[in-house]
Amino acid sequence: MTAANEIIRAAEAEVCRPWLRHILTQSDWAALAHASAAESWILLAHWADTIQAHALFLDPDALTVVPVSTPIESGLYPALSPVLPGAAWYERMIHDLWGHEAFGASDLRPWLDHDAWPQHHPLAMRPHPNTAAETPALVGIDQDGAMILPLGPIWGQIDEAAHLRLTLNGPAIRRAESLLGFTHKGTLSLMRGKSPRAAARFAARLSADATVAHSVAFAQATESAMDAQVPPRAAALRIVMLETERIAAHLDNLAEVGRLADAQAVRTRCGFLREILLRASEAAFGHRLMMDCVVPGGIAMDIAEGGSQVILRALGDIASQLSGIRRLHDSGALPAQLTGLGPAGRTLATSLSVGGVAGRASGRAFDVRTMFASDYSGLSPRIAIRTEGDAAARQHLRIFEIEESLRLVGAALKALPDGPITVALPQVSGEGIACVESIRGDVWHWLRLDHGQIAAAFPRDPGWALWPLAERVLENAAANDAALIRASFALPASGMDL
Amino acid sequence: MTWKPRLRPQPEPAAPLDPETTQSLCARLEAAAQTRLGRSLAIRHVNTGSCNGCELEMRALSNVLYDLERFGLRFVDSPRHADVLLVTGPLTRNLRTALEQAWDATPDPKWVVAVGDCAVDGGVFKGSYAVLGGTGLSVPVDLTIGGCPPPPSRILAGLRTLLEANTR
Numbered sequence: 001m002t003a004a005n006e007i008i009r010a011a012e013a014e015v016c017r018p019w020l021r022h023i024l025t026q027s028d029w030a031a032l033a034h035a036s037a038a039e040s041w042i043l044l045a046h047w048a049d050t051i052q053a054h055a056l057f058l059d060p061d062a063l064t065v066v067p068v069s070t071p072i073e074s075g076l077y078p079a080l081s082p083v084l085p086g087a088a089w090y091e092r093m094i095h096d097l098w099g100h101e102a103f104g105a106s107d108l109r110p111w112l113d114h115d116a117w118p119q120h121h122p123l124a125m126r127p128h129p130n131t132a133a134e135t136p137a138l139v140g141i142d143q144d145g146a147m148i149l150p151l152g153p154i155w156g157q158i159d160e161a162a163h164l165r166l167t168l169n170g171p172a173i174r175r176a177e178s179l180l181g182f183t184h185k186g187t188l189s190l191m192r193g194k195s196p197r198a199a200a201r202f203a204a205r206l207s208a209d210a211t212v213a214h215s216v217a218f219a220q221a222t223e224s225a226m227d228a229q230v231p232p233r234a235a236a237l238r239i240v241m242l243e244t245e246r247i248a249a250h251l252d253n254l255a256e257v258g259r260l261a262d263a264q265a266v267r268t269r270c271g272f273l274r275e276i277l278l279r280a281s282e283a284a285f286g287h288r289l290m291m292d293c294v295v296p297g298g299i300a301m302d303i304a305e306g307g308s309q310v311i312l313r314a315l316g317d318i319a320s321q322l323s324g325i326r327r328l329h330d331s332g333a334l335p336a337q338l339t340g341l342g343p344a345g346r347t348l349a350t351s352l353s354v355g356g357v358a359g360r361a362s363g364r365a366f367d368v369r370t371m372f373a374s375d376y377s378g379l380s381p382r383i384a385i386r387t388e389g390d391a392a393a394r395q396h397l398r399i400f401e402i403e404e405s406l407r408l409v410g411a412a413l414k415a416l417p418d419g420p421i422t423v424a425l426p427q428v429s430g431e432g433i434a435c436v437e438s439i440r441g442d443v444w445h446w447l448r449l450d451h452g453q454i455a456a457a458f459p460r461d462p463g464w465a466l467w468p469l470a471e472r473v474l475e476n477a478a479a480n481d482a483a484l485i486r487a488s489f490a491l492p493a494s495g496m497d498l
Numbered sequence: 499m500t501w502k503p504r505l506r507p508q509p510e511p512a513a514p515l516d517p518e519t520t521q522s523l524c525a526r527l528e529a530a531a532q533t534r535l536g537r538s539l540a541i542r543h544v545n546t547g548s549c550n551g552c553e554l555e556m557r558a559l560s561n562v563l564y565d566l567e568r569f570g571l572r573f574v575d576s577p578r579h580a581d582v583l584l585v586t587g588p589l590t591r592n593l594r595t596a597l598e599q600a601w602d603a604t605p606d607p608k609w610v611v612a613v614g615d616c617a618v619d620g621g622v623f624k625g626s627y628a629v630l631g632g633t634g635l636s637v638p639v640d641l642t643i644g645g646c647p648p649p650p651s652r653i654l655a656g657l658r659t660l661l662e663a664n665t666r
């Protein structure tokens with residue numbers, strides 16, 4: 001037995017479905033951090049509530065998920081970031097929202113809190129009124145007169161709000177630093193005290209292009225906490241929506257990267273096909289992005305009469321164009337631009353827990369659909385891996401995944417079971433965790449219910465892993481390529497700004 | 499909605515405009531006693547905290563079916579070159595300054611369009627400690643386009659009434 005497992009076994013556990021949550025002393029928590037780093041455990045998420053800090057680990061050998069917690073003592077808990085660099089941004093977020101300080105942390109500058117809220121630590125038991133000014137300073141205004149290129153928070157393009165500061169050395173980027181939190185909407189505090197049904201509206205608005213993924217993960221975490229089972233028809237239609245969302249988002253990304261790389265044919269084709277799919281989604285589910293279509297306990301509305309045919313026809317249109325789109329990525333000007341652009345290595349991707357297209361393009365075979373999603377088991381989703389890690393590999397994988405999702409939607413619609421689309425949810429207390437493979441990678445939702453109401457919740461968007469990766473990849477890149485690299489990672493903001 | 503798949507990408511015919519909205523915008527423009535020549539508007543997008551849904555639909559305006567450029571509408575990178583600020587998202591406290599800076603940098607006369615329920619009045623995020631509310635709490639708004647998110651056709655119709663008002 002490994003050291004990390006020994007620490008877990010010795011600890012007390014609280015009921016959390018489907019994985020028990022282990023309560024560690026602060027010294028065991030710190031010991032687990034070291035052991036996990038030594039044994040290549042992966043930190044999936046890190047958050048807190050008013051009295052404990054929580055971390056979600058993946059044990060890659062046992063293929064199991066391990067939630068752990070440690071009590072906050074005098075406002076402090078041991079930092080994970082010295083051994084697990086991916087924890088740094090979470091620690092800054094925890095400090096901003098709950099006021100708990102990670103002692104020994106590598107970085108405790110403000111993150112979400114830009115000193116504009118009426119209170120500091122808004123989720124703490126007693127928030128502090130905001131009186132003094134502490135402006136977030138970005139690291140390293142370089143002394144030697146290097147040129148700084150600040151991008152955002154409001155970009156010229158139609159995009160999410162985030163600040164990226166590039167320190168240039170001639171045309172090359174020497175250092176890339178991001179500052180997020182601009183779109184912080186107080187989502188966690190809005191969810192607190194609401195019924196899961198009411199709180200689902202906020203889960204659906206964490207990140208709109210992954211609205212179905214976040215909604216399903218939130219709903220499944222609720223259902224786990226209540227030990228409820230959704231009807232088979234609802235589970236199947238959730239898969240239809242999830243995979244439709246993936247196709248739409250990948251098409252959008254292909255179009256956007258095509259636009260930035262001046263590949264007009266790709267932009268036009270993919271933009272057009274995406275629009276066809278969005279209209280089909282509206283006809284079938286009542287909303288172009290399928291926002292609020294998934295609710296805890298099932299789905300909000302059954303697929304419309306004839307909706308399957310509309311979706312299948314759109315899928316047919318996409319399938320007929322896919323080889324042409326692939327050809328445009330195989331030869332000519334576009335692959336010449338994308339090959340070698342923004343390479344991300346497997347070690348880095350693994351250490352930062354980068355999943356999704358970015359992780360799989362760098363050789364990390366991680367897709368929660370094949371690991372933790374029992375609803376998918378009848379469909380046996382295929383996943384593809386590339387090892388180049390560059391933008392070309394990412395776009396190729398997106399095309400592959402569109403093709404695979406076309407198959408999955410078709411198969412799920414063909415075998416659509418009859419029956420109810422919701423199950424009544426009991427007003428109980430409990431704790432649950434769930435994960436979904438979103439368009440950018442694994443989404444994790446944890447929540448605790450108190451008599452049927454949300455007592456605490458945390459959604460982990462893949463952005464938490466993608467941005468630190470993108471920062472590292474941008475260092476050494478050419479400044480001119482920054483926008484294209486950013487697009488090829490599909491960097492989000494709202495989902496991790498909370 | 500009726501919809502026929504067409505695999506030859508081409509723009510769809512434009513829908514008629516709402517005369518009432520056009521009238522009221524004209525009245526506002528006259529009150530400002532400023533008119534511009536030409537049928538074109540430069541649009542700058544300002545995100546004040548959106549969930550990215552409104553952006554997705556705005557981006558769809560450039561796809562070949564809506565093709566907003568054929569109406570003389572185009573997106574520009576800088577507020578300095580803009581006639582219209584298209585604002586999305588509930589106004590977060592963290593982005594208030596950025597919106598005001600964009601507004602200050604946009605030359606007069608300018609239009610501000612609040613796109614999406616969030617930009618109209620804060621939407622579902624109303625009442626959060628991190629959110630002020632709609633765009634109008636910080637800069638004057640000329641046109642609101644509701645929806646969560648509003649579909650591209652509705653955003654386009656709103657922008658075209660602006661264009662119409664602008665050239666009358």
Ligand code: SF4
Nearest residue numbers: 549551614615616646
């Ligand atoms: S109106 Fe809806 S889609 Fe638009 S930003 Fe708000 S929540 Fe997102």
